[in-house]
Amino acid sequence: MKMLMEEGVDTIFGFPGGAVIDIYDEMARTDIKHILVRHEQGAVHAADGYARASGRVGVCLVTSGPGATNTVTGIASAYMDSIPIVVITGQVPSHLIGNDAFQEVDIVGITRPCVKHNYLVQNTNDLARIIKEAFYIARSGRPGPVLIDIPKDVVNTKVVFKEPGEIKLKSYNPTYSPNMKQLYKIIDLLKTARRPMIFAGGGVILSGAYKELADFARKAQIPVTTSLMGLGAFPATDPLWLGMIGMHGTYRSNMSTAACDLMIAIGVRFDDRVTGKTDIFASQAKIVHIDIDPTSIRKNIPVSTPVVGDCKITLEHLNKLMAEADLGNLKEKRSGWLHQIKGWKSAGSLNYNQKDIIKPQYVIEKLYELTRGEAVITTEVGQNQMWAAQYYHFDKPGHFITSGGLGVMGFGLPAAIGAQVACPDKIVVDIAGDGSIQMNIQEMATAVQYCLPVKIVILNNGYLGMVRQWQELFYDKRYSCTxxxxxxxxxxxxxxxxxxxxxxxxxxxxxxxxxxxxxxDGPVIMDFRVEREECVYPMVPAGAPITEMLLV
Structure with a gap:
């Protein structure tokens, strides 16, 4: 508890059990707030939502066995989206490990593929150091989840507390400052590029590089697109905004990708939902890739100028170099390119026709108008997620919270609870489908118990909407089990x-x-009976180039 408080933890999401009862007993003596969820998966998603909305490390605490295994989906989701959380699990006493004891499971082994690091604490003297290391690893470099598994006897043993001191890990030293030679290459590319674009991702938000990105784009007069995870990294109301890229991206964004001669990718991993057919993705462009994780660079897409470094620090350096360089009249140089993009925008790829039955797009647009774009939006996964991304315009980071990489149905409601705890004065809305909301609907009890005024907007079409859409378009409308x-x-x-x-x-x-x-006041469920067979457009069929969009 002392180490958690020293790390600034004010809230823990969790569910008690025998293996952690002593931790819960001690927590009752502290000022740390505990949110009792109704399912351990909800605890991890809530910690995830808390982390994204606050910019701090989210924490959850669960018991051994099924308590621990119930966290795996949430951990995997946080891992895919690089979200800093620390998950503390109870474990059976050390002498029973490996004996198939009651509620024993090897959670360290189970989670090894989907955590940044994990620990099995074997000595109480190591506990303070391990907790400090866990938070350092979770929040530094490319963030991610860290799990600490604590046997019951380790918790019960008394030791003299010793301050762990400064954390030094020989094998873990993230590179924050970029190689300046590579940045000078980017400046040279900017001088000659006629059709540049910026592709920003979740790494821009995680590094706090929102302002630096906007300054860079505006100074260089470069249009900006983002991945799903990058929504809010650049203001959606800015004239240079292209919209989201990829499978359900805007026409102008996808067409710009195919036509650009320079792509500056910042804090992205070139996910398959972004790139489509990889061998012709941005085929006319020289690609610059800036990322703190060197393993992400050239992993999916070949790049001409790799830059390993923190997005914020790198953009700060680039902005200084641009101010010193003679780049000529960029507004004039980019005028033809920006005019072309204006023509693609007029294609109206996000148009829809609201008649007698509620269109889901209309609900999102009205929500945007009424909240003036100031709400924190969480989503479930599927059509509801894509419509939220397309029709709610995000001007700020931390206002769009979704399970992007793993795509977890049931993420939105517990994530909204976490976000509401982190931001008590903001409107928090979970945009959901009637299928996905039922995955973790039990967390309504959590919201009610703690008087958390989350609002749930259900786009109710009576289908598992996205799977049904694929069945309509690619399986001759055989609606099997949707x-x-x-x-x-x-x-x-x-x-x-x-x-x-x-x-x-x-x-x-x-x-x-x-x-x-x-x-x-308080939690609200709003049920909107929408057009049952409405589809999300634009849509790029799986494996096709992102310029081959279905528009209607």
Whole structure:
């Protein structure tokens, strides 16, 4: 508890059990706030949401065996998205490890592929040092989850506390400052490029490089696209904004990628949902790749100028070099390129026709208008996630929280709880589908118990929407096991949990329901009965070039 408080921990998300009962007993003597979730997966997602919304390390605490295994999906999601969390699990007494004891499981072995590092504490004298190391590893370099597995006898043993001192790990030394020679190469590329673009990812947000990116793009007059994880890294209301790139990216963003002669990729990993057919991705461009993780560079896409370093520090250096360099009249040099992009924007790839049945896009647009873009948005996974990314315009980092890499259905509600704890004065909204919200709906009880006013917007189409869309487009409309007509009455379900439930079945009811839901105290579920077979467009079929988009 002393080490957690020294690391600035003020909140732990968790679920008690026999292997951690002594830790819980000690925690009751501290000022650390504990949020009792209803399922351990919810604890990890809540810690994840807390970390993203606050910029701090999220913490969760669970017991051994099933308590530990229930965290694995959340840990894997945090690992894929590089989110700093520390997961503390209880373990059976040391002398019982390997004996198939009650609620024993090798959680260190199970999680080894999906953590940045993990520990099995074997000596109480090592505990303080391990906790300090865990937080250092979680938040430094490319962030990620760290697990600490603590046997019950290690917790019960008394030792004299010793301050662990400065952390020094011989085999772990992240590179923060870039090689300046590589940055001079970027300046030379900027001098000759006629059609440059910036591709920013979650690394920009994690490093706090939001302002530096905006300064760089505006000074160099370079349009910006982002990955799903990078939404909010660059203001969506800026004239240089292209929209999201990739499978469900905008027409102008994907076309710009194919036509650019210089791509500056910052804090990205060139995910397959971004690149499409990799051998022709940005085929006309010289690619600069800036990332703190050297293993991400050239992993998926060949690059001409690799730069290993922290995004914020690297962009600070680049901005200084640009101020000193003679780059000529960039606005004039880029005018033809920006005019071309304006033409692609006029293609209207995100247009839709709102008639008699509620369109999900309309719900998101109205939510954006009513919250003036200031809400923290979490999402589940599927169509709801993509519509949120397309139609809610993010001007700030930390306002879009989603499971990007692993794509976990059931992520949004517990993540919203974590974000609401981190940001008590902000509106937090989980945009969900009727299928995904049921994955962790039990966390409504958590929101009600702690008076957390999260708002849930359900785009209810009675299907597992994204899988149904693929079945419509690529499987001759054979809707195998994707119909969910027998969902619960979400209004009554909200009331059963002690929350408020609202419903809109007609377009003219949408704004009223959203306004009432957003202004109501406490947690609210808003059920919007939307067009059942609406699809997310644009869409790039799997494996196709990202210029081959289905637009309607």
């Amino acid at each position: 119909c969910m007509e027998h969902a619960p009455d979400f209004v009554k379900l909200a009331e059963a949990y002690g929350a408020k439930g609202l419903r809109a079945s007609k377009p003219e009811e949408v704004e009223e329901v959203l306004s009432k839901g957003l202004s109501t």
